[in-house]
Amino acid sequence: MEISQMLEEIEENLNVVNKGLLKAKDFNEDNYDNIKEIHEFVSSxxxxxxxxxxxxxxxxxxLRN
Structure with a gap:
């Protein structure tokens, strides 16, 4: 799963009012595992x-750049 998709799902699951707050371009691929871990926690x-x-x-x- 791509970082952008994980961030969108995190925003949805947390009911973030300001959609687009978490933009994939602001995150480095080096943080993929950390973002994935947060995504899994939020999804659970x-x-x-x-x-x-x-x-x-x-x-x-x-985790932003």
Whole structure:
């Protein structure tokens, strides 16, 4: 699965209001495994608290170029 598809699914699962917040061009391929791990975690759950959502998005921001 491509980074762009994983990021789109993460946005959907977290109900991110600002679609396009996570753009694949902002991430390096070196972070593929980290993004995949976050994607798998987000996909495994149905609901997230606001704090969890913030923590996940913060972690993704840290992986940006």
């Amino acid at each position: 759950r149905d609901n997230f608290s606001p704090q969890e959502t913030t923590m996940i998005l913060d972690e993704l921001k840290n």
